[in-house]
Amino acid sequence: MSVHANPTTPHFKDNAHKALHDPQLQEAMGKLRVGFTAARQIAVSKLPEFEALRDSARDIKNHTLAHLDLYLEAYEKKVTASGGHVHFARTAEEARNVILDICAKRGAKTVTKGKSMISEEIALNDAMEKAGITPVETDLGEYIIQLRGEIPSHIIGPAVHLTKDQVEGDFRRVHTHLPKDRDLTEPTQLLTEARGILREKFLAADIGITGANFLVAETGTSIIVTNEGNGDLTQILPKCHIVVASLEKITPTLEDVSQLLRVLARSATGQEMSVYTTLSTGPRRPGDVDGPEEYHVVLLDNGRSSMIGTDFQHMLRCIRCGACMNHCPVYHAVGGHAYGWVYPGPMGAVLTPSLIGVEKGGQLPNASTFCGRCESVCPMRIPLPGMMRHWREREFERHLTPSAARYGLGLWAWVAKRPKLYRFGTRIVMHVMGYYARKTGKFFAMPFASGWTDWRDLPAPQGKTFQSEWKKRRGTK
Amino acid sequence: MSARDEILSSIRRSLRVTGAEGPRRAAVEARLTGAPRGVVPARGQLDAMERIGLFKKMAESAFASVAIVRGAREVPTEAARWLRDNNLPATLRKGEDKRLADMPWGETALEMAEGASDGRDLNAVSHAFAAVAESGTLIMTSGPENPSTLNFLPDNHIVVLSAAELEGDYESVFDRLRQKYGKGEMPRTVNMITGPSRSADIAQTMLLGAHGPRKLHIVIVDEA
Structure with a gap:
């Protein structure tokens, strides 16, 4: 069973351990630590209005979520008027069935796919394969991980966890019809090979499936943002285009979209604008010489409608730029697969428990x-750490926290609620620790703290507690 | 209850509304009809000449090449020159666009073809609907005049842009679309294109020519 249906999220600790000891992963992640952050910083510094645009983007999504029912109705009406079809899906299973039905009606054998996180969320490829349909991922990163049977390790760079040599190995393993002695030393040779192979798939596909970055209520338009152009070839060449997107992608007007576009690429890759931003409205028009004859939109809820009005509503503002993971020290250290399901990094840490349950996530x-x-780089100003705190509270309330941690926290709380005892206790501990480490100034090992001291030294306290220092200094002012 | 109705009720339950509230409906209606502008960067707010300069700079920083000609008659010569300088074959596919049809292609040695691409063309030329100086972005609309396949399938894409249709920001282009197609109406496809196709999916190295054109050449017709 694939990771989609069977998340390894409950084993995050083990996953993280393995990731830290995986030299190829660490080599790949080393690049990411600097590349994305520097690019974003440069792009942001070139646009004086960036902070104002973040506010504007946040306000647009808050307004949209507060009126989501009405914007959905307006959007549906426009799509229908332009000759397209809207299908609502409560669950992942419903979404898969709608898509499989369309495939069956058209007798589809191969389906090309643009990059879509919702398609990952509903485990669409597994379902299509079971139904005898061949799904072909066409985003280069998605294509590579499809060859490897993996899930994306990053929401905009699905294959960031891989080195060039690993990709070369996969291409040699799978593209067996090509000469064995071909030269694949340079990344550009790998790109050319993938381009050639996927070009044939684009032209032969029966249906094209894409995600959507935005769905515009004003016009009934779906919008995809890509750099490769794969999403466009996916949606203009086959006779049928299916868009699969979640409810919160609704955006009121084209003006609102331009606010979001201005923060999206800058936050994601540090580009002023991604190469291709494509607005699609309905099927082929009279006189058109290209474009799909059928246009469907599958709108997925999968628990989102119940997130509205809760502590986690903020998460529905997310535009999937990936800035949070690009700047996260935990993500940098362990990569995306350790998170065990579709959404990694800080946004995944908040969204995953909502979608697969706090027991697993x-x-x-x-x-x-x-x-x-x-939070400081999120273009939509989503309070990610605050929401992680909410999840920790819920986990604690529901007794899902490990017992050692619960007893530890309980003991600490009991002491902390008694200020005199707390001050006395900490003073004793400071003195004792200061005495034992008086020569080196640090501890190399300590009972109950091997999780820390096995990996690094613990600096010894310098003699006085924070509270006694505070008392002294405030008194002198 | 249908999936649609159940989802809408679930949203309304979460928002504690019925969907019939007058002020909510009015707020949505006002936004959809008024389409208020948000923050528009000062960067693009320039006079016509400076705007061309900014567009060129932004498009070039996205790895497109840009040439400026003084009249539509000069476009075929410029297209032929660019193909020759890049060692590309002297073939070119275009749509039915009248502005392109009126250009003197016969005065060059270019072998012209017309209509949508089936994937076998190396070079294509299209006419832009408009462009945005702010980010060096071309705006292409679908139709027999400029088939969308020409924007993606050929290896090398030449796009002709009339300087009069170059705007400072996206918002002004959306106004142009509304003028031409009607409020709330859109052509089947609008492609916003900023530079040639690229990918950084192999070892985080940016490479040009992923699935779309490897090269993008923009010819601005500036009659002023």
């Missing part, structure tokens, strides 16, 4: 240092 909001970088 509860470890993710704990895998955070609360450094706050994710």
Whole structure:
């Protein structure tokens, strides 16, 4: 069974351990730590209105979510008027069935696919294969991980966890009809090979499936944003185009879309604008010489409608730029697969428990240092650390936290609620620790703290507690 | 209850509304009809000449090449020159666009073809609907005049842009679309194109020519 249907999220700790000891993964992640963050910083510094645009983008999504029912109705009406079909799906299974029905009606054998996280969320490829349909991922990164039977490790760079040599190995393993002695040393040779192979698939596909970055209520338009152009070849060449998107992709007007576009590419890759932003409205028009004859939109809820009005509503503003994971020290260290399901990084740590349940996803909001970088770069100003805290509270309330942690926290809380005892206790501990480490100034090992001291030294306290220092200094002012 | 109705009720339950509230309906109606502008960067707010300069700079930083000619008659010569300088065959496919049809292609040695691409063309030329100086972005609309397949299938794409249709920001282009197609109406496809196709999916190295054109050449016709 694939990871889609069977998340390894409950084993986050083990996954993280393995990731830290995987040299190829660490080599690949080394590049990401600097590349994305520097690019974003440069792009942001070139646009004086960037912060104002973030506010504007946040306000647009808040307004849209507060009126989501009405915008959905307006959107549906426009799509229908332009000759397209809208299908609502409550669950992943319903969405898969709608798509499989369309495929069956058209007798589709091969389906090309643009990059779509919703398609990953509903595990569409597994379902299509079971139904005898061949799905072909056409985004280069998605194509590579499809060859490997993996899930994306990043929401905009699905194959960022791989080195060039690994990709070469996969191409040699799968593209067996090509000469064995061909030269694939340069990344550009790999790109050319994939381009040639996928070009044939584009031209032969019966149906094209894409996601959507935005769905415009004003015009009934779906919008995809790509750099490769694969999403466009996916949707203009086959006779039928299916868009699969979640409810919160609705955006009121084209003006609102331009606000979001201005923050999206800059936050994601540091580009001023992605190469291709494509607005699609309905099927082929009279006189058109290309474009699909049928146009469908599958709108997925999958629990989102019940997130509205809760602590987690903010998450529905997410435009999937990936800035939070590009700036996350935990993601940098372990990569996306450790998160065990479709959405990694800080946005995944908040969204995953909502979608697969806190019982399975509860470890993710704990895998955070609360450094706050994710929130500081989020173009939609989503309070990610705050929501991870909410999940921790819920996990604790529902007794899902491990017993050692619960007893530890309980003991600490009991002491912390008694200020005199707390001050006395910490003073004793400071003195004792200071005495034992008086020569080196640090500890190399300590009982009950091997999780720390096995990997790094613990600095010894410098003698006085914070509270006694505070008392002294405030007194002198 | 249908999936649609159940989802809408679930949203309304979460929002504690019925969907019939007058002020909510009015707010949505006002936004959809008024389409208010948000924050528009000062960067694009320039006079016509400076706007061409900004567009050129932004398009070039996205790895497109840009040439400026003084009249539509000069476009075929410029297209032929660019193909020759890049060692590309002297073939070119275009749609039915009247502005392109009126250009003197016969004065060049280019072998012209017309209509949508089936994937075997190396070079194509299209006429842009408009463009945005702010980010060096071309705006292409679908139809027999400029088939969308020409924007993606050929290896090399030449796009002709009339300087009078170059705007400072996206919002002004959306106004142009509304003028031409009607409020709330759109052509089947609008392609916003900023530079040639690229990918950084192999080892995070940016490479040009992923699935779309490897090269993008923009010819601005500036009659002023």
